[in-house]
Amino acid sequence: MMMMLNNEESEIVKDEKSPCEKPIKLIELSEKPRVYRIPNFLSDEECTHLIESSKNKLRPCNEISSGVHRSGWGLFMKEGEEDHPITQNVFKKMKSFVNLTDSCEVMQVIRYNPGEETSSHFDYFNPLTTNGSMKIGLYGQRVCTILMYLCDVEEGGETSFPEVGVKVKPIKGDAVLFYNCKPNGDVDPLSLHQGDPVIKGTKWIAIKLINQKQQPSNNNNKEGSCAP
Numbered sequence: 001m002m003m004m005l006n007n008e009e010s011e012i013v014k015d016e017k018s019p020c021e022k023p024i025k026l027i028e029l030s031e032k033p034r035v036y037r038i039p040n041f042l043s044d045e046e047c048t049h050l051i052e053s054s055k056n057k058l059r060p061c062n063e064i065s066s067g068v069h070r071s072g073w074g075l076f077m078k079e080g081e082e083d084h085p086i087t088q089n090v091f092k093k094m095k096s097f098v099n100l101t102d103s104c105e106v107m108q109v110i111r112y113n114p115g116e117e118t119s120s121h122f123d124y125f126n127p128l129t130t131n132g133s134m135k136i137g138l139y140g141q142r143v144c145t146i147l148m149y150l151c152d153v154e155e156g157g158e159t160s161f162p163e164v165g166v167k168v169k170p171i172k173g174d175a176v177l178f179y180n181c182k183p184n185g186d187v188d189p190l191s192l193h194q195g196d197p198v199i200k201g202t203k204w205i206a207i208k209l210i211n212q213k214q215q216p217s218n219n220n221n222k223e224g225s226c227a228p
């Protein structure tokens with residue numbers, strides 16, 4: 001049985017002044033793996049901008065890659081698109097709690113209609129595979145993930161961590177920060193997660209993967225496939 005956590009049941013673990021806006025609170029949902037809800041991380045204007053600037057450019061993600069199936073629609077922002085002042089302000093807020101360097105991959109925006117989902121997977125690169133270790137060399141390990149909910153979802157569409165029985169309900173403007181690696185840097189199998197099928201309504205999210213390493217400035221190959 002999954003446990004549904006909400007803000008009232010959880011503990012406030014950090015309360016930092018963002019350089020630009022109101023305080024950003026991280027509410028711990030799980031200690032192992034480290035999962036935090038960040039209420040009201042995005043303003044309505046930021047949610048609207050991310051949806052409106054992406055909605056005509058989405059491509060279907062009906063593909064299976066490395067065993068992961070995503071049936072929604074997605075877009076990887078081009079690096080220039082990340083330069084928009086609204087997106088830059090979102091990054092500025094992220095920088096108050098993660099080390100957001102140029103090595104991070106470009107932001108993704110994903111839309112799920114009813115019945116659409118992302119199957120269970122890890123966001124980390126598997127260091128035991130040739131492909132994974134190559135990507136770690138190129139981009140650095142994906143130590144953590146920031147997933148932002150751009151709208152409410154009428155029913156379904158939770159982000160679930162099945163190994164630890166945590167389900168996060170999409171709430172417009174909230175973000176979830178979770179660590180794909182343990183504090184010692186090893187990959188964390190407990191970070192297995194999935195986007196549950198949307199039952200009613202539409203789910204829009206934006207995702208920023210936080211890679212560990214500084215990217216060489218001439219590497220433009222940051223755009224990947226739709227799969228995580």
Ligand SMILES: O=C(O)CCC(=O)C(=O)O
Nearest residue numbers: 118158159194195207228
């Ligand atoms: O849709 C979700 O809630 C999860 C998506 C996800 O984990 C991913 O895109 O890597």
Ligand SMILES: [Fe+2]
Nearest residue numbers: 122123193228
């Ligand atoms: Fe993921």
